[in-house]
Amino acid sequence: MNKNRPIVILGGGVAGLAVADALAENGLPCMIVERETALGGRVKNWACTATDRCLGCYCCKVDDLIQSVRSSDMVSVQLGWEVARLVRDGSKIESVGIRSVQTGEEKVADACAVVAAVGFEPYNPSEKGFWGYKRLDGVATLVELNEWVQSGNLRSFVSDVNQPLRIAFFQCVGSRDRSIGANYCSEYCCSASLRMALHLRYSYPQWDISLFYIDLQIAGKMAGALLKDARSQGIHLIQGVPGEIIQADDGRLSIVNVKNGLNAREEFDKIILSTGQRPARGMNSVAEILGLKLNEFGFISQSHAGSQEHAPAPGVYVAGTCAEPGNIQKTLLSAGRAAALILADYSNL
Ligand SMILES: Cc1cc2nc3c(=O)[nH]c(=O)nc-3n(C[C@H](O)[C@H](O)[C@H](O)COP(=O)(O)OP(=O)(O)OC[C@H]3O[C@@H](n4cnc5c(N)ncnc54)[C@H](O)[C@@H]3O)c2cc1C
Ligand code: SF4
Numbered sequence: 001m002n003k004n005r006p007i008v009i010l011g012g013g014v015a016g017l018a019v020a021d022a023l024a025e026n027g028l029p030c031m032i033v034e035r036e037t038a039l040g041g042r043v044k045n046w047a048c049t050a051t052d053r054c055l056g057c058y059c060c061k062v063d064d065l066i067q068s069v070r071s072s073d074m075v076s077v078q079l080g081w082e083v084a085r086l087v088r089d090g091s092k093i094e095s096v097g098i099r100s101v102q103t104g105e106e107k108v109a110d111a112c113a114v115v116a117a118v119g120f121e122p123y124n125p126s127e128k129g130f131w132g133y134k135r136l137d138g139v140a141t142l143v144e145l146n147e148w149v150q151s152g153n154l155r156s157f158v159s160d161v162n163q164p165l166r167i168a169f170f171q172c173v174g175s176r177d178r179s180i181g182a183n184y185c186s187e188y189c190c191s192a193s194l195r196m197a198l199h200l201r202y203s204y205p206q207w208d209i210s211l212f213y214i215d216l217q218i219a220g221k222m223a224g225a226l227l228k229d230a231r232s233q234g235i236h237l238i239q240g241v242p243g244e245i246i247q248a249d250d251g252r253l254s255i256v257n258v259k260n261g262l263n264a265r266e267e268f269d270k271i272i273l274s275t276g277q278r279p280a281r282g283m284n285s286v287a288e289i290l291g292l293k294l295n296e297f298g299f300i301s302q303s304h305a306g307s308q309e310h311a312p313a314p315g316v317y318v319a320g321t322c323a324e325p326g327n328i329q330k331t332l333l334s335a336g337r338a339a340a341l342i343l344a345d346y347s348n349l
């Protein structure tokens with residue numbers, strides 16, 4: 001019997017917060033170990049893309065979770081710490097060693113279970129020169145655009161927001177790409193780009209916006225409304241993967257697009273790369289410490305985690321995008337599943 005011993009949750013993003021929130025609500029003590037200096041994970045950097053109405057991106061959900069976890073007596077939080085080792089007695093977890101990111105100091109936390117919720121890393125498109133990222137002026141990522149919009153600093157990307165601009169979003173950058181070992185869909189980016197396009201068009205109606213896609217992966221109850229809004233707002237949804245980006249002499253960005261079976265050159269002022277999700281930095285080390293396996297793409301293989309019977313890692317659970325890329329809704333579902341497994345197993349941990 002574990003006599004109310006805590007569950008250690010690695011990662012304080014949406015996944016880790018949602019697991020902690022669900023466990024605390026059911027009276028189980030937990031400790032969130034987050035390597036950064038704040039809770040919230042990646043979502044803290046994403047902009048609200050509301051137009052004259054909420055577009056249902058779920059990003060503000062993270063603030064509700066932080067507030068709920070912070071006000072709970074059942075949850076303690078260690079910021080600036082990461083996992084160093086796992087101590088077992090036979091198959092049972094005894095404790096978790098954690099290390100300060102800043103000083104390297106180590107300490108031991110009593111634990112009967114561990115949840116890996118260490119999230120993802122956005123793809124870095126400079127790995128593939130094709131995209132012109134960090135090489136051509138005016139090419140940026142959806143990550144950067146979110147940060148500029150969120151901080152109200154868009155002028156560092158567009159010097160005069162009042163001028164008419166042509167902007168293109170390129171989908172599936174670093175996803176669905178066998179050549180870089182990422183032959184999977186990151187699932188969040190079609191919706192997130194479309195919402196951002198709508199937000200920009202609403203804020204700067206003089207901007208002309210195109211979105212180039214392989215096929216639009218937009219699901220959920222807002223899907224129909226988003227597509228309808230895109231059409232009514234004149235956002236050009238263009239199926240096709242544009243060719244290499246070239247900077248013309250006047251600084252504009254030129255691409256080749258196939259139109260009616262013919263190659264057509266088009267020019268844009270700015271190109272936004274919708275970068276996919278890659279395994280988090282340090283994933284190998286977390287997996288090794290916890291005794292988990294990684295799948296072919298480097299995410300945690302879910303068949304080796306979960307409830308007690310899922311050897312070889314009893315007492316170790318997985319939640320969120322460290323197991324599979326996805327949006328916030330999918331992350332919340334996965335966190336709910338992890339919490340339900342822990343609740344079912346708790347008396348035997
Ligand atoms: C540009 C962009 C825009 C997006 N916009 C949307 C959107 O509008 N709507 C939507 O639904 N989804 C969106 N997403 C997807 C969304 O960001 C993810 O679904 C969500 O962040 C997943 O949460 P997570 O907790 O699994 O991972 P993360 O947010 O990555 O959180 C993981 C946490 O774990 C911590 N961590 C990592 N390693 C360790 C370690 N070893 N020890 C301790 N802590 C560790 C990290 O610091 C981080 O705080 C977007 C993604 C991107 C890239
Ligand atoms: S658009 Fe997203 S962040 Fe903005 S209010 Fe709606 S759900 Fe919240």
Ligand code: SF4
Binds near residue numbers: 172176188190214276
């Ligand atoms: S969600 Fe869209 S942009 Fe993202 S990987 Fe899937 S198809 Fe490509």
